[in-house]
Amino acid sequence: MEFKLSKEQELIQKTAKEYAEKAIEPLVNQIEDENRVPDEVIEGLRELGLLCLPVEEKYGGAGAGFEGFVVGLEQLARVSGGVGIFVSVVMLGTSTIAVHGTEEQKEKYLTGTCKGSWIPSVAMTEPDGADPRMLKTTAKKDGDHFILNGTKRFITNTNFAGPMVVFAKDADTGRINGYIVDKFCEGYSISEPWDKLGSKGAFLSDVYLKDVKVPVSNMLGTPDEGFQTLKVTMAMGKIGLSAIYLGNILAAYDEAFNYSKDRIYLGKPISQFESVRNSIVDIAMKYEAAKLMTYRIGYLADNTANKAKLVKDSAMTKIFVTETAVDVSRIAMNVFGSYGLMKDYKMSRIYRDAIVGPQIEGTANLLKTVVATDMYK
Amino acid sequence: MDLRLSKEEELIQKAARDFADKMIVPIAELIDQDNHIPEEIFEALGDLEMFGIPFPEAYGGGEAGYLSYILAIEELAKACAGIAVVISVNSVGLSVINAFGTEEQKKKYMPECMTGKKIFSFAFTEPGTGSDPKQLSCTVTKAGDSYILNGNKRFITNAGFQGPMVVIAKDSETDKASAFVIDKFCEGYSLSEQWNKIGAHGGPLYDVYFDNVKIPEGNVLGRSGEGLWVLKVAMIYGKIGLSGLFLGTAKAAYEEALAYAKQKTHRGQPIGAKFQHIQISIADMAMKYNACRWSAYNLGFTADTVKDPNQLLREAALTKVFVSETAVEICKIAMGVHGSYGLMKDYKIARLWGDVIIGPQVEGTSPLLKILAAGIILGD
Amino acid sequence: MNIVVAMKQIPDLQQVRIRNRQPVLDGVPMTFGSIDKNALETALQLKEAAGGNVIVISAGTEELEDTVKEALAAGADEAYLVLDDELENIESSVSAHLLAELIKQIENIGIILFGEGSGDNYSGQVGPRIAEILGLPEVGYVCDIELEDSRVKVTRSLEDCEEIVRVNLPAVLTIMADINEPRIPSVTQILKAGKKPKQILEVEDIGLDLKGDKKIITLSSLAPENKRKQITVKNGEELVDALLTEGVIRR
The missing domain is CATH 1.20.140.10 (Butyryl-CoA Dehydrogenase, subunit A, domain 3)
Structure with missing residues (x-):
């Protein structure tokens, strides 16, 4: 057993700490008041690899694993809880796609997040709660597409372009699956942001999906893996x-x-x-x-x-x-x-x-x- | 980080667990009632080298490090806290000899205290003054090439077993504290009745009286006048042992509660399946045990890798407070389940209840250790 | 004289949990089958009585190199291993071939010991198969061994009697679980285990082809589900009546 961070992890910790103190700390009140992570911070995090710590290198991530991720995120969240949630949700989106995504999905969405300008979201909770068996959002197969309908609640980073993993019930089989929706596609709209008590900065809203068309190839995993x-x-x-x-x-x-x-x-x-x-x-x-x-x-x-x-x-x-x-x-x-x-x-x-x-x-x-x-x- | 046990660590843990299951569990209740551990148990533990796990091979130890030591103590304490107390205090004596002893002292005292036939004690606390090093009343007076020791010590574990004892006493001339090694039951050494403590039975506790005990000059431990350094090291290693010990008690309480919740039924259904509050209790215990476990193992790793005594003392004090206080919480929850x-x-669980409360009270109460840790953290 | 003990690496059964009627093997450390440990203990006791060298042989996945420390810690002097991740779930005839090849590398063999059955599949085939391959005598159900120069006197525990036989060495013996109680290794033995000599062979060195269907996959090994009769009784008398009716007891 060895309770020691590797040299690489120590360096990630240091980079995250220095960046947070230098670039995020001066903007903390602004982040709070505007309830928004400024673009320059997002870009800064992306450039330093702090935005996509656990994503594999071949998709443009840092390849730091989850140990590297927790060590880095601790330092970012120490300065701003809002930035912490923002980065965590990026991880949530990328990891979900990384675990069950196809090579094409990963190539497109992980690279687009790590190297491009996308910010992913994950949408599970609904106005009736977070019990997966009670999901009301449906996906109806229609030729080589699924048609998604429903409302999702308390979803983070909905205001950025990028992929959103939406969990929905197959209208025919009743099975739950994840579907990758491109935010701001036709039929996608969001509410006013919720005004949270704390950990502010990451945009949180409800999401409305009205006849959103998702290609069959955007389903995550096989139908029984949902x-x-x-x-x-x-x-x-x-x-x-x-x-x-x-x-x-x-x-x-x-x-x-x-x-x-x-x-x-x-x-x-x-x-x-x-x-x-x-x-x-x-x-x-x-x-x-x-x-x-x-x-x-x-x-x-x-x-x-x-x-x-x-x-x-x-x-x-x-x-x-x-x-x-x-x-x-x-x-x-x-x-x-x-x-x-x-x-x-x-x-x-x-x-x-x-x-x-x-x-x-x-x-x-x-x-x-x-x-x-x-x-x- | 690598949080897997190495094969060697795993085997040491298993050896301790197998021994405990086979030899200790069947008589644990008897040990508790009689407040006495059979000698065969100590000899068998000696044969398995459970007394010398972290100490150098050259003096008969296993040289397996303090993480392995904690793993073994946890398993033994899970079966019987008293046995773990004896080993833990024996290890305190071995640790200070190992750190401060001359080659001669090490050769004389270390091997015999790893066999289970001789057992170390460490005597610092006194009746009038508690654990304040500045108010020591035990004195030594130089007489030719020996010292003469007089005074009383309180709450001394293992004082009734044959073997050496480290004594901290004040030099009557220089007024400075020094550490000495004496042989228990030498002339002038006597004992009180055993204290009747609430738990961890089998780990015997006495007051000790010194009446003109003659100590050869060669038995000064470390440099004369530097007894408080010896004390500091003893405090560190005592807390390492106790962290492992109460981790074991916590584990035992958790396992008892889990088994009870599965077996005890209420209207035809096990209470663990029927009542949500029992489920939450189980989850709370598991979570708290996990936190204790990583804290204690981390302390073992720290003891193997960190050389700065202040840092180690801080970690040891914080870990001991955390583990022993949390173990009490876990026992309370397990009691609730029962x-x-x-x-x-x-x-x-009734026995564990008496055992667990010892943790926060000994080797520095929690408030005292917090004061000590605060001094190091705040750097003043 | 070399005493060879064949041991099989299996997951530590005490730490396996059953979930959804399937064993959960994640994070379960590997160990050796429990009767294999009795066989090793037998070897160690023979060595203590008459001298010699105890050699453990085993074939298994790469993890075996670590697992074998358990046998070396308990007192074996040396290990001969075949390591290959393809060796999971191999069938008894393949194990027998691999182990027989390992045994051929060892000189001056007196006794080859097996547990009566492995800790997982309990087929009990490998010992007899090896005796056949090597052309050696084999004695099963052994509950006591006495060395007599170039022979051994062996007690076999049969269902309602004991049979005593004498056999020339070298011989293959498969032993029963109740022959002894395995020792617990001491701390320094554990730490020295990794430094004891190990001969490691690759499957290619032996010239076996593991590809194909020489594997056995266990689909399920659960106790049959008991349908309880759920008879309610109000007092002792009713209980006795019910037991009588069900034929559990007789007047």
Whole structure:
């Protein structure tokens, strides 16, 4: 066993950190206010390979694997949770296509994302919820096309051109499959963006599909593989979230640590008070545990041939890290006292960002029953 | 990173697990009742070289590193916390001799303490002063080419077994703390009754009295006056052992709860299948155990690779607090799954409940260790 | 004298879980069949009693090079292996050919030991087949072995009696699971295992063609599902009556 990042992973970490501090940090408030990741940031990430870390090199990706991905994303999300979600969803789209896509699909959509200007999305959830058995979006075979109809809810990056993997029910067979839709094709439209509480920056909206025509060749995987594709997507999303909220914990840690040294009370820095010191150690301890869990899921993703099997472990990691992030934010907030409430302090944003984690990609309670069901099988 | 166990690590883990299943599990309840571990168990563990896993081959050890050590301790502790306590404290003694001992001291004390026939103790805590190094009341006075040791030590594990003991005491002239190795049961050495502690039975705990114990000059460990360095290293390795130990307790609690949830039925259905809150309990335990496991294994790896004692102490303190506190949480959840049955000594979880609370209380309570870690983290 | 023990690499059965009526083998470490370990223990005890060298032979996927450390840690002195990922699920006649070729490379053989059956398929064929190929005597169901110079006295455990036979060496013996309890390897033995001598052969060296259909794929190996009768009883009397009616007990 070896708990050491490779030299390459260390360099990815460093590049992500430096880029985030230099290019994203100055724009963080703008990202928040406009709820949009600026184009120059997207291009910067693309140029440095940070946008497509786990995508294979032959499609223009960095080929850094999922371990490289979590290490890099942690640093980006440390500076901006919104950018973290943006990059994570790109990974979600590319990974879903990479696992079950044909060579042509990969060549077109992965290369178009890594080298071109596309930003992928994945659309599963619907207004009635995220239970795959209750999907109402349908795909009706019509010659060499499928006709898609339905509404998808809470979909990220819908405002960019690029592929969107839409999960829909075959109108004839009732089977669920993924279909690659080119965003902004005929029949594609989106709602106003949702105004999220935190982790802002990645555009989130509903999507309306009205008689959207998709060539048969754009179906992902074979007709009976749809559920496996969905499982891969679910697992990948949780890996991304684990890394994002690990970054959130790291941000809270940095903020609380620095504040405790700068803030003077009764003539000495508050870091001299035992209760504050205790808080810092609690945060450090929780960060270490969350980090090990997250890096381990990256390692596991790189070493598991069938990615659909990652559902249980990725769920456990996601619950652990996102719930820990909320705990840590709360502790860090305490270190700040009233100042933490003020938007002038980064801490207020980190705190708002943290609560997003446990709510999305399956709430903790739902995911725990998923984990338990797997254990009782 | 490479999170697979090597074949060797896997085999060491398996050897410990097989031994525990075959030799310890059948008598674990008896050990708990009698608060006594049969000598044959120690000898058999010695034959398997479970006492010397991380120590150099030259002195009879396995030289397999601290990760392997944690893997083995976890398996043994899963079956019986008391046995793991004995090994963990024995390893503390071996670690400091290994770090500070002269060639002669190493040759004399290390091989015999890896056989299971002699067992190390480490004596620092005192009755009046707790664990504050600045208030030591045990003293040594130089007399010719020996030292004379006087004073009392409290809560000393393994003090009733034959073997060496490292004692931290203050030099009455220089007022500085030094470390010494003595042979237990030498002249002037005596013991209290065993403390009747709440759990981890079999790992015996005594007070120790020194009445003009004569220590040859050659038995100073490390340089005279540098006893606090020895203490620091002992603290590090003690926490490594305890992290493995309470990881084992956590695993045991989780496995007990899982088995119980599958077997206990309510209106014709196992409670694990019927009730969502039981399922959530199981998932919570699995998740927490996983976090503990990677933290503890990471500590083992760190101990094998990191040389800076401050960094290692920080990691060891944080990991010990995290694992032992989380183990208590896991036990509480496992207790919840058992309902009233968990209160009955017929169920293993009742024993684990007494074992697990020891974690956050010993080798530095959690609040104390946090103060210590904060000093290193905040760099002041 | 060299004592040869043939062992088969299988997944650690204790760690295999069944899901959807199929075994889950992902992440399950490889080990040796449990009766193979009894055979190895037998060899080690013979060596301790009369000296000699214990050589493990095995054929399997590349992982075997790592798995064999388990046998070397337990006390085997040397290993002769054939490694090839094509060797998964090979049929008993192929295993017998491969292992027979390995045995031919070893000089001064006294006893060749097998477990009575492998931990996975339990066909029990490889031992007898090898005896046939090498033209050696073979004794099965062995529960005790006594060395007598150039012979061995062997006790065979038959269903309701024990048979004692004497056989000249070299001989092939297939042993029963209850002959002994395998030892647990010590830490330094584990760490030294990787450094013990290993002879590794390729399938080509032996001149066998693995392509084609010389494989056995297990489709299912589950216990038959029991249909429970689900008889409800209210008290002891009814229970006794029910058991009588079902013929489980008799008055």
